[in-house]
Structures are given as C-alpha cells and as structure tokens.
Amino acid sequence: xxxxxxxxxxxxxxxxxxxxxxxxxxxxxxxxxxxxxxxxxxxxxxxxxxxxxxxxxxxxxxxxxxxxxxxxxxxxxxxxxxxxxxxxxxxxxxxxxxxxxxxxxxxxxxxxxxxxxxxxxxxxxxxxxxxxxxxxxxxx
Numbered sequence: 001x002x003x004x005x006x007x008x009x010x011x012x013x014x015x016x017x018x019x020x021x022x023x024x025x026x027x028x029x030x031x032x033x034x035x036x037x038x039x040x041x042x043x044x045x046x047x048x049x050x051x052x053x054x055x056x057x058x059x060x061x062x063x064x065x066x067x068x069x070x071x072x073x074x075x076x077x078x079x080x081x082x083x084x085x086x087x088x089x090x091x092x093x094x095x096x097x098x099x100x101x102x103x104x105x106x107x108x109x110x111x112x113x114x115x116x117x118x119x120x121x122x123x124x125x126x127x128x129x130x131x132x133x134x135x136x137x138x139x140x
Contacts, residue, residue: 008134009037011080017042017069019050019108020086023120026062027127033139036131039076045069053108056116060124082130101130 010028012021017040025040032038046069054065077083082099087107094100103126108116131138 007035007037008082008136009039009080010082010084010130011076012038012040012084012086013042013072014086014107015043016046016109017072018046018048019053019116020103020105020119020123022049022064022067022069023053023057023123024084024086024103024127026057026064026067027124028130030062031124031127031131031138032136035136036134039080041070041072041076043072045071050108050116052111052113052116053120055113056120059113059117060120082134084130 012024012028014021021040021042025038028036028038049064049067049069057064077095077098080098082101084101084103086103086105103123105122106115106119108119128138
C-alpha cells in the first residue's frame with residue numbers, strides 16, 4: 001500500500017504489540033483522521049491485545065477489539081517516516097534517515113484497567129504533541 005508523499009507515516013513498536021503500541025496507533029488513527037499513515041508492531045508479538053487495554057480505550061470511544069498483534073518487519077520500518085519505540089530495546093532495527101523517538105511509558109502487561117487508564121491518557125497527550133510536531137491539527 002503506498003501513500004501520497006505528503007502523508008507522514010508513523011510506526012509504533014513495543015515488545016508484544018498488545019498494549020502501548022496498540023493504544024498509540026488507535027489514538028493516532030482517530031486524531032489523525034486519515035492524514036497520517038499508522039502502523040504498529042512488536043518485536044515478540046503476543047497472541048492477543050491486552051483486554052485491559054481494549055477496555056480502557058472503549059471507555060474513550062475507541063474500539064480495538066478486532067486488532068491482532070503484528071510482528072515487526074524491516075519493511076515496516078523502512079516504509080515509515082517516524083518510528084516510535086516503547087521499550088523494544090535492541091530488537092528494533094535502525095535505519096539512517098528515519099526519525100526515531102523513544103517514549104518511556106509503563107508497560108500495561110498484566111495490569112488491570114485502573115492501571116492502564118493513566119498510561120492511555122499519557123499516550124493520548126503524546127499523540128496530540130506528535131500531531132502538532134507534524135503540523136497536523138488533531139481531529140475532534
């Protein structure tokens with residue numbers, strides 16, 4: 001799938017692609033409203049998305065219940081303008097010329113929805129900041 005050159009592409013990467021990267025991709029998809037190409041992946045993907053993450057996003061009107069964790073590929077990194085890592089360590093491939101950001105966020109793995117809510121809210125704020133950096137107004 002190719003996108004017009006004026007549409008930035010962002011890849012979110014964490015280990016399991018079951019929590020933080022899924023939340024970030026969901027918020028960027030919603031707030032970017034088609035003006036950003038969004039990908040997420042994990043260096044060692046889980047079988048399913050964390051149920052507490054699904055619940056926490058449902059509370060703010062985002063349904064990711066059909067999402068499936070995806071494996072990180074070299075092609076996904078090469079096709080992205082911005083790569084945002086969230087604790088994938090040395091498993092994330094590095095390519096010169098790509099913009100890399102490392103977001104330090106608590107891992108929601110094994111936590112209940114009460115613990116996931118503040119992580120969700122931090123991610124939403126970071127996504128709004130990213131959109132501003134990209135010169136894209138967040139959708140309502």
